[in-house]
Amino acid sequence: MSEKAFPVKIGLEVHGYLDTREKLFCMCKTDSLSSSVNSNICPICTGTPGSKPMAVNAAAVDKLLEIALVFGSKINYKDLIWQRKHYDWADNPKGYQTTISGAHATTNAVGGKFKGINITELHLEEDPAQWNPGTGKIDYNRSGLPLVEIVTEPEFSDSEQVVEWLKALVLSLSYIKAVRKNAGIKVDVNVSTYGERVEMKNLNSLEKIRKAIEYEIARQIEAHDNGEVQERETLAFDEKLGKTIKMRSKEGAADYRFIRDPDLPMIVVDKKRVGELKRGLPEMPEKKLSKLLTKFKVGEKDAKILTRNLELVEFFEKLVEFGVDPGRYMSWITIELLRVLNYNKKSLEDEDVEVKPEHLAELIKVVAAGEITVLKGKQIMNDMIPKSFSLKDHKGEISSIDESAIENLCQQVIDENLKVVTEYKGGKDASLNYLIGQVMRLSERRADFKVAGDCLKRLIG
Numbered sequence: 001m002s003e004k005a006f007p008v009k010i011g012l013e014v015h016g017y018l019d020t021r022e023k024l025f026c027m028c029k030t031d032s033l034s035s036s037v038n039s040n041i042c043p044i045c046t047g048t049p050g051s052k053p054m055a056v057n058a059a060a061v062d063k064l065l066e067i068a069l070v071f072g073s074k075i076n077y078k079d080l081i082w083q084r085k086h087y088d089w090a091d092n093p094k095g096y097q098t099t100i101s102g103a104h105a106t107t108n109a110v111g112g113k114f115k116g117i118n119i120t121e122l123h124l125e126e127d128p129a130q131w132n133p134g135t136g137k138i139d140y141n142r143s144g145l146p147l148v149e150i151v152t153e154p155e156f157s158d159s160e161q162v163v164e165w166l167k168a169l170v171l172s173l174s175y176i177k178a179v180r181k182n183a184g185i186k187v188d189v190n191v192s193t194y195g196e197r198v199e200m201k202n203l204n205s206l207e208k209i210r211k212a213i214e215y216e217i218a219r220q221i222e223a224h225d226n227g228e229v230q231e232r233e234t235l236a237f238d239e240k241l242g243k244t245i246k247m248r249s250k251e252g253a254a255d256y257r258f259i260r261d262p263d264l265p266m267i268v269v270d271k272k273r274v275g276e277l278k279r280g281l282p283e284m285p286e287k288k289l290s291k292l293l294t295k296f297k298v299g300e301k302d303a304k305i306l307t308r309n310l311e312l313v314e315f316f317e318k319l320v321e322f323g324v325d326p327g328r329y330m331s332w333i334t335i336e337l338l339r340v341l342n343y344n345k346k347s348l349e350d351e352d353v354e355v356k357p358e359h360l361a362e363l364i365k366v367v368a369a370g371e372i373t374v375l376k377g378k379q380i381m382n383d384m385i386p387k388s389f390s391l392k393d394h395k396g397e398i399s400s401i402d403e404s405a406i407e408n409l410c411q412q413v414i415d416e417n418l419k420v421v422t423e424y425k426g427g428k429d430a431s432l433n434y435l436i437g438q439v440m441r442l443s444e445r446r447a448d449f450k451v452a453g454d455c456l457k458r459l460i461g
C-alpha cells in the first residue's frame with residue numbers, strides 16, 4: 001500500500017487499567033487478574049440491588065491526572081459529573097456502566113498530544129465484569145476496576161504506526177505507574193477509507209490490532225471498488241477467522257441513555273494537587289534514552305534495553321552514582337542482572353525483590369580489583385535475587401584464594417587424576433582443561449583460571 005490515492009484515517013479509544021490497590025467505587029482489591037474467580041468482590045462491584053457506590057477512589061483520579069499531565073491536556077477541574085451509561089449485557093450487573101463521559105458530559109481532560117498524535121479527551125470509567133459465553137459464568141473480579149479511556153483524533157494512517165504508538169504509550173504510562181503493564185489494554189479501533197468510519201471493538205492485543213486494521217483497510221478498498229458505499233458500522237474482529245464481523249449498523253447504533261448518577265458526588269479536582277503530581281512525575285522514556293546516549297555514552301542497544309523499564313534505568317543511574325564506570329561494567333546490568341531476574345521470573349519492580357544498587361556496585365568493584373574472579377562474581381550475583389546483600393556481611397564469599405592455596409589444590413588434582421596427567425604429558429592438550437576444571441570446582445570457582453592453568457603446567461613439569 002505504498003501509493004495512497006485515498007486517505008486512511010484511524011482513531012483509537014484506548015482503555016488501560018489504572019494502577020491502584022483498590023477498585024473505583026469499593027474497597028475490593030485490584031490484583032484480581034491473578035486471583036481465583038470471584039474472590040475480590042462485594043455487593044457494590046457485583047451490582048447487588050440496594051448497594052451504593054463509595055466515593056471515587058482518589059488514587060484513580062490522581063493516576064488519570066498524571067496521564068493528562070504527560071499529554072499536556074487541559075484538565076477539567078469542575079462539572080465532572082458521573083454518568084450512567086446503560087446497556088444490557090451479561091457483563092454489566094447494574095445495567096449501566098459508571099463513567100465520566102457521554103453525549104453532554106465534561107470529561108476529565110481534553111486535548112494534548114502524545115508522540116505526534118492529538119488526544120481528543122480522556123476520562124475515568126469502571127470496567128465491566130467478565131462473561132464467558134461458553135460456560136455462561138461471570139467473573140466479577142474485573143467488575144469495578146478503574147479504567148482510563150483515552151480517545152485520539154483520527155490521525156493514524158497505518159497499522160504499523162498504531163502499534164508503535166501504543167507500545168510507546170504503554171511504556172510511558174508504566175513509567176509514571178499509571179497503568180498496570182501486565183494487565184494489558186483494550187482498544188476500540190476506528191478506520192475509515194473512502195466512506196464512513198467503521199469501529200472495531202475490544203481488541204486486546206497489539207497483534208490483533210495490527211491484523212484487524214490491515215484486514216479492514218483491504219476490505220473497505222475492495223468494497224469500494226465493487227461500488228459499495230461504506231456506512232457507519234460497528235464490527236467485531238474474529239481472530240480465528242481473521243476477519244471482521246458486523247455487530248451493528250448506524251441505524252442500530254447503541255443508545256446508551258446517559259443520565260447523571262444520583263448516588264455519586266461530582267469529582268472536584270484540586271489545583272494544588274495537580275501541581276504536586278506534576279512535580280512528582282519521573283523523566284519519560286525518551287528523556288532517559290537521550291541521557292543514556294549523551295551523558296553516560298551508553299551504546300544504543302544497551303540504552304534501549306535499559307529504558308524498557310523505569311526501575312532498570314534508575315538502577316543503572318544509581319550504580320553510576322556509586323562510582324561504577326558505565327562503559328566498562330554495563331554487562332553486569334544488561335546481561336547478568338537481567339539473567340538472574342529472568343531465571344527467577346522476577347523483575348525489579350516486584351514487591352518481593354529488593355536489590356540495592358550499592359550492593360551490586362560493591363560486587364562489581366571487588367571483581368574489577370581482581371579480588372574475586374568474574375565467575376565467582378556472577379555466582380554471588382545469583383544469590384542477590386530476591387534480596388541483595390553487602391559483601392562485608394559475606395566475608396567468606398570473597399576471601400579470594402591466594403596462589404599458595406591454588407598450588408595446594410593443583411597438587412591435589414594431579415594426585416587424584418594421574419591418568420589424565422599422563423594423557424596431557426602424552427600431548428593431549430584438552431586434558432589440561434579438565435584438570436583446570438577440577439581446580440575450579442575444588443576452589444568453588446574462586447581460583448583464577450589462568451593462575452590455575454600456569455600452576456598445573458609448572459607442577460606437571
Ligand code: ADP
Binds near residue numbers: 012013152154190
Ligand atoms: P463513539 O462513541 O461513537 O465511538 P467517540 O467520540 O467515542 O465516538 O469515538 C470517536 C473515535 O472515532 C475516535 O477515536 C476518533 O478518532 C475516531 N474517528 C472519528 N472520525 C473518524 C474517521 N473519519 N475515521 C476514522 N476514525 C474516526
Ligand code: MG
Binds near residue numbers: 013
Ligand atoms: Mg466509542
Ligand code: ZN
Binds near residue numbers: 026027041042
Ligand atoms: Zn467490590
